[in-house]
Amino acid sequence: MTDKKPFYITTAISYVNGAPHLGHAYEQILTDTMARHKRLDGFDVMFLTGTDEHGQKVAKTAEREGMEPQAFTDKIAQKFIDMTDQLNISNDDFVRTTEPRHYEASKAIWNAIKTNNPDDIYLDKYAGWYSVRDEAYFGEGELTDARDADGNEHKLAPTGAPVEWVEESSYFFRLSAYADKLLELYTAHPDFIEPDARRNEIISFVKSGLQDISISRTNFKWGVPVPDDEDHVMYVWLDALTNYITGIGYPDTDSDSYQKYWPADFHVIGKDIIRFHCIYWPAFLMAAKLEMPKKVFAHGFINVNGAKMSKSVGNVIAPQDLIDLYGLDPTRYLLMREVPHGQDGNFSHEYAIQRINSDLANGLGNLSQRSLSMIYKNCEGQIPQIGALTDADKKLLNHAHDRMMVVVREECEKMKFNRALEAIFKLVIDANGYVDAQAPWTLKKEDPVRMETVLYVLAEVVRVLGIAMLPYTPESANKILDQLKIPANERDYSFISDEHMLKSGTEIDKPEGIFPRLDANDKAA
Ligand code: MSP
Secondary structure (H helix, E strand, O other): OOOOEEEEEEEOOEEOOOOOOHHHHHHHHHHHHHHHHHHHOOEEEEEEEEEEOOOHHHHHHHHHOOOOHHHHHHHHHHHHHHHHHHOOOOOOEEEEOOOHHHHHHHHHHHHHHHHHOHHHEEEEEEEEEEEOOOOEEEOHHHOEEEEOOOOOEEEEOOOOOEOEEEEEEEEEEOHHHHHHHHHHHHHHOOOOEEOHHHHHHHHHHHHOOOOOEEOEEOOOOOOOEEOOEEEEEEOHHHHHHOHHHHOOOOOOOOOHHHHHHOOOOEEEEEHHHHHHHHHHHHHHHHHOOOOOOOOEEEEOOEEEOOEEOOOOOOOOOOHHHHHHHHOHHHHHHHHHHHOOOOOOEEEOHHHHHHHHHHHHHHHHHHHHHHHHHHHHHHOOOEOOOOOOOOHHHHHHHHHHHHHHHHHHHHHHHOOOHHHHHHHHHHHHHHHHHHHHHHOHHHHHHHOHHHHHHHHHHHHHHHHHHHHHOOOOOHHHHHHHHHHOOOOHHHOOHHHOOHHHOOOOOOEOOOOOOOOOOOOOOOOOO
């Protein structure tokens, strides 16, 4: 048994109609950073991700590829599973919506809605517009007219996706009955939707009135069968959203994991799918008499050189391309440093190289390398003794042990990792300034005792930075801590304090560069 507080965080689950791209990678890294931050802060974290494998979009892509849907989704889902390894994602589970446990959970939530609110699901006929790309229904009023290259008129969804006219027998969910309850939820829990701009978008949408939604399809078969009516498959979004409870044991609501982790603390998603998460999902949960998640956090989109990533433009970046070019941790760092909270972020090769070199190679890497090399050479490879502390020493140590972490914690709670990193790199700059001002290389002859204290202070700051960087650049931060011989169970935030300073006399490893400097002439992404 653990007395740690639980923290449950999820990503959206990706459609398996194509290979993962930088946008998917960004969401994984963002969520992973939060999960790692929470673990370091003493929480018992459950981090779930997965793949969304049903629906017409996936079925159509499989057909185009001449494959059975199951064989096709097995192939693509594996690429998403592989991506979690490539990116060093610390997820605790991975739900594929084609797994038996997920069929069970999806059928159970359907039945829970029917049992608790029998009038909320009714059979009727759907006649209206459907966008396969978004797997979403749209009202006539939301569409725009467009002409294709051959001059044919057709209609487009607000997302720019083509729509098709659908008429079929369908079960409906009485979403219209939930508008007031949803508005009450947003009012009672003002941070249920973040950032505020998204919250306002959802509130005004709900205030404009909600229509009942179709929650089953009959003109294709690739989905979870509706309980007691196998002519229908469940609407892919009802199926997909349910993954968040599949992963913690639903329908066994008495299970340890469900009891511990539901309601989720954070659903991390992209800004394009807020309606599904902030309107449909809470309404389904209310109807099934399940608790509400605590927060939906919508991040922005990653653009490439100012343009939306798209296959037709040919600017889609595969996560592995960046890892090959910059290394994994610099790629992770870049994405967390460059994308402002909840906003779109732009990726450009030129800027990436500048950022990686200035912060990681010349900043943190150089600080750690020169501090530890001086110790290795001048202090017999051991953490030196600490003498009387000057004001400058105390100021730097206070920055490391107190001031930095106050800001880091505050910003991380809001997923403002760019700000948290800004705070961490203020310490790097401060410490690099301290090295120059104290000039330990001149103290070597003039005052070796003082030199030892200066080098001790520097090594201590490097230790703190090693711990603070664990969420962002886990492998490299661990290498820094390995060099300092910090035991694995001392690598968390509780060890950032005056009481847990480095032990003098500890033998350190021969320091090796952690962040290589990149050559700006490397091939552009
Ligand atoms: N399958 C649905 C989600 C179901 S969740 C119950 C879906 N899949 S997706 O593959 O299209 O997108 C997965 C996630 O990646 C979404 O949160 C989406 O917003 C995000 N991104 C897709 N492209 C993106 C960028 N270019 N940039 C950042 N995130 C983007 O939607």
